[in-house]
Amino acid sequence: xxxxxxxxxxxxxxxxxxxxxxxxxxxxxxxxxxxxxxxxxxxxxxxxxxxxxxxxxxxxxxxxxxxxxxxxxxxxxxxxxxxxxxxxxxxxxxxxxxxxxxxxxxxxxxxxxxxxxxxxxxxxxxxxxxxxxxxxxxxxxxxxxxxxxxxxxxxxxxxxxxxxxxxxxxxxxxxxxxxxxxxxxxxxxxxxxxxxxxxxxxxxxxxxxxxxxxxxxxxxxxxxxxxxxxxxxxxxxxxxxxxxxxxxxxxxxxxxxxxxxxxxxxxxxxxxxxxxxxxxxxxxxxxxxxxxxxxxxxxxxxxxxxxxxxxxxxxxxxxxxxxxxxxxxxxxxxxxxxxxxxxxxxxxxxxxxxxxxxxxxxxxxxxxxxxxxxxxxxxxxxxxxxxxxxxxxxxxxxxxxxxxxxxxxxxxxxxxxxxxxxxxxxxxxxxxxxxxxxxxxxxxxxxxxxxxxxxxxxxxxxxxxxxxxxxxxxxxxxxxxxxxxxxxxxxxxxxxxxxxxxxxxxxxxxxxxxxxxxxxxxxxxxxxxxxxxxxxxxxxxxxxxxxxxxxxxxxxxxxxxxxxxxxxxxxxxxxxxxxxxxxxxxxxxxxxxxxxxxxxxxxxxxxxxxxxxxxxxxxx
Numbered sequence: 001x002x003x004x005x006x007x008x009x010x011x012x013x014x015x016x017x018x019x020x021x022x023x024x025x026x027x028x029x030x031x032x033x034x035x036x037x038x039x040x041x042x043x044x045x046x047x048x049x050x051x052x053x054x055x056x057x058x059x060x061x062x063x064x065x066x067x068x069x070x071x072x073x074x075x076x077x078x079x080x081x082x083x084x085x086x087x088x089x090x091x092x093x094x095x096x097x098x099x100x101x102x103x104x105x106x107x108x109x110x111x112x113x114x115x116x117x118x119x120x121x122x123x124x125x126x127x128x129x130x131x132x133x134x135x136x137x138x139x140x141x142x143x144x145x146x147x148x149x150x151x152x153x154x155x156x157x158x159x160x161x162x163x164x165x166x167x168x169x170x171x172x173x174x175x176x177x178x179x180x181x182x183x184x185x186x187x188x189x190x191x192x193x194x195x196x197x198x199x200x201x202x203x204x205x206x207x208x209x210x211x212x213x214x215x216x217x218x219x220x221x222x223x224x225x226x227x228x229x230x231x232x233x234x235x236x237x238x239x240x241x242x243x244x245x246x247x248x249x250x251x252x253x254x255x256x257x258x259x260x261x262x263x264x265x266x267x268x269x270x271x272x273x274x275x276x277x278x279x280x281x282x283x284x285x286x287x288x289x290x291x292x293x294x295x296x297x298x299x300x301x302x303x304x305x306x307x308x309x310x311x312x313x314x315x316x317x318x319x320x321x322x323x324x325x326x327x328x329x330x331x332x333x334x335x336x337x338x339x340x341x342x343x344x345x346x347x348x349x350x351x352x353x354x355x356x357x358x359x360x361x362x363x364x365x366x367x368x369x370x371x372x373x374x375x376x377x378x379x380x381x382x383x384x385x386x387x388x389x390x391x392x393x394x395x396x397x398x399x400x401x402x403x404x405x406x407x408x409x410x411x412x413x414x415x416x417x418x419x420x421x422x423x424x425x426x427x428x429x430x431x432x433x434x435x436x437x438x439x440x441x442x443x444x445x446x447x448x449x450x451x452x453x454x455x456x457x458x459x460x461x462x463x464x465x466x467x468x469x470x471x472x473x474x475x476x477x478x479x480x481x482x483x484x485x486x487x488x489x490x491x492x493x494x495x496x497x498x499x500x501x502x503x504x505x506x507x508x509x510x511x512x513x514x515x516x517x518x519x520x521x522x523x524x525x526x527x528x529x530x531x532x533x534x535x536x537x538x539x540x541x542x543x544x545x546x547x548x549x550x551x552x553x554x555x556x557x558x559x560x561x562x563x564x565x566x567x568x569x570x571x572x573x574x575x576x577x578x579x580x581x582x583x584x585x586x587x588x589x590x591x592x593x594x595x596x597x598x599x600x601x602x603x604x605x606x607x608x609x610x611x612x613x614x615x616x617x618x619x620x
Contacts, residue, residue, distance in 0.1 A: 005056040005169050008160060012175045013049035015156060016042045019149060019182070030142045031134035032196065034189040034207035040121035040215065041185065044114060045178040048245065051110055052175050058102055061095035110245040111229060115222030118215045125212035129205055136204060139197030140320055143190045144341055150186035153179050157254055174246040180254020181247075185211065198347060221249055303340040308332045313350040313419045318343050322424065346423055350416040353483060356430050358437040359383070359408040380407045381438075382493055383445040385453060406445065406453065409488035412437045412469065414480045421479030429478055433469075436476070437485075440468045453490060462487065 020042035027036020160176035163169045188207065195203035222245070229244035308314055314330045315322060316337050330345075337343040359381045385404045412433065416422045426432050444465055445453065453461060462485045470482040564571040 003060060004163075005172060006053055006060065008163070008172060009049050009053035009056055009175060012156065012160065012179060013046050013053060015152070015179075016046035016049055019153070020046065022145065022149070026142055026145060030138045030193070031136045032139070032142055032189075032193050032204055033128055033133070034192045034204055034211065035142050035146065037125050037128070037208055037211040038182070038185060038189060040117070040125070041178070041182065044117050044121075045175070045182070047117070048110075048114070048178055049175050051106070051245070052171050055102065055107070055171055058095065058099040062099045065095045108226075108229065108244060111222050111226040114245050115219050115226060118219035118222060122212050122215035122219055125208060125215060129208035129212055133201075133205060136193075136196050136201070139193050140341075140344065142193040143197070146186045146190035146193065147341070150183035150190070153182040153186065157183070161255060171243065173251070174243055177247055177250035177254045181250040184253055185214070218247060218249060221247060301339060304337055306330065306335040306337055306345050308335065308347070309349075311349050311351040312347055313416075314345045314347045315419060315423055316343055317346060320344065322420075348416060348419055348423060350419050350422075353413055353415060354430070355411050355413045356434045356437065358410040358412060358434060358441055380409075380493075382406070383408055383442055385445050385448060405493050406490060407493055408441060408445070408490055410437065410441060410465075411486045411488055413483045413486070414473075415483055416479060417481045418479030421477050425477055425479060429480070432476065433473060433478060433480065436472045437465070437469050440465050440472065444468070 020039050023035055023038040023042060027033065027039070157176050157179035160172045160179060164171075164173035164176055188210075192203045192207035225244055225246075225248075306314065306316075308330060310332050312332055314335075316330060316335075318338070319342065337345065382405050385406050414433065422429050444461055448461065466482050466485045469485065473480050473482065560571075
């Protein structure tokens, strides 16, 4: 009987060792922290299995030694060749003494050792979960291997726990409990790996934290078990071997029926009679496992139902390969397939607008203040642009700057036009599109001037890039449609941003001066034109007036000449008198006829005011 226990313990140890190597390699191969986190549990299970094997081996040897002592013939003292028989019980290296020493020292020390192991595993898993996550890959392979591991451990656990119900093999129960805990955690890890495969990247980190919490809980239980074993009162004649390192949590997980039995005993205690022996409770207890199996079966069959959203499309794969070639394409709605792992679904939000970034890598937290002198993103690529500026007169051609550097933040938005080509044409079509867009941007930037890109040539650049990227994507059969190419920003590199700002400032000042000169010209030209027209019009008016006056004077002269010809003496006298009247107009004339000492007569030739002017009638 003990040999069977030894063999089972050795088999469990070999299974734990193989699983530890498998999960450690699986975690490194797939990058899934949840898969690698199962390795500490396997190592603890290996240690418990080896401890169980050692206990069973010592018990078997002690039993064989006791049997040999009982069946050995006792010879008389006189009949012995070499004197009296030795005292076997007093020998220091008997199997019974070794078993007693092992049970006294090694078995009690197992619980604190397991507590330390689980605590170290929890601390190490918490550190791994909080670190930089690796890039996950081969998710479906991890799911398949974890599912196989869960199945093998489930069968082994059920077998060992069934044998452990016999009192002679009770020491197998801790190993069976840990074997039963592995399938539950393996299936949970497989579910998280499947979630990561379908795009839920946070599931792996959450699973790593959850397994670290499980290890912390098992470590706490081991510490409490150690203290309880130390202060537990010993019963005289206690026959059952103590198992202080057994995990009650693992046992409840491995044997759900134990929970029902504990609940039955609690009901018996509360109601005062054997409720657990009633027919209803027994039917319910027997139906728990079938109901649980039915629920698990229904849950498994639900993997045959595929529900696709309005923006989704999917390809049905059989054993990881599209069957038929290219895959069976399914549109939005409800669909049926073979259950996992026979057929799987590759979903794709085909009608959703997707995007890739070109020329930069986004910050986890975007910058609120955007300046040329500060980095806009976590990484910014540099692109060459042509220099088309004219040199000032007097500078040599060597002083010309052939190229400039710019930093672009471009967003390329696209839709999936052909789902099959997008899924199976390239391992990472988004990366291929990013490389195509980077090449097109490099070519277009090198063929344009700096101020063409920063100025009015911006829209032409985006249209040209969209056309070229679409043409390259069609040539490579990416199965996508470019919706838009937008620039989030264009700016000089941070290292030369200050100098570039000075150049831009000088350019803006030059443009401002030019605009001011244009404004002055536009303001002065109309005034000058108005003044020129006024002078032209004034000259034309003067010319017209002088022509009219000259014509009138000519006509006057002709008339006077006619009058002179008719009566020269009269014409001459009249004009002399008219000239005299004109010359004497307003002058006083004094005529002195006598000597100075004679009487002076003053003649007033001024016109007198009429006397009637002062005749004001009373009626007025």
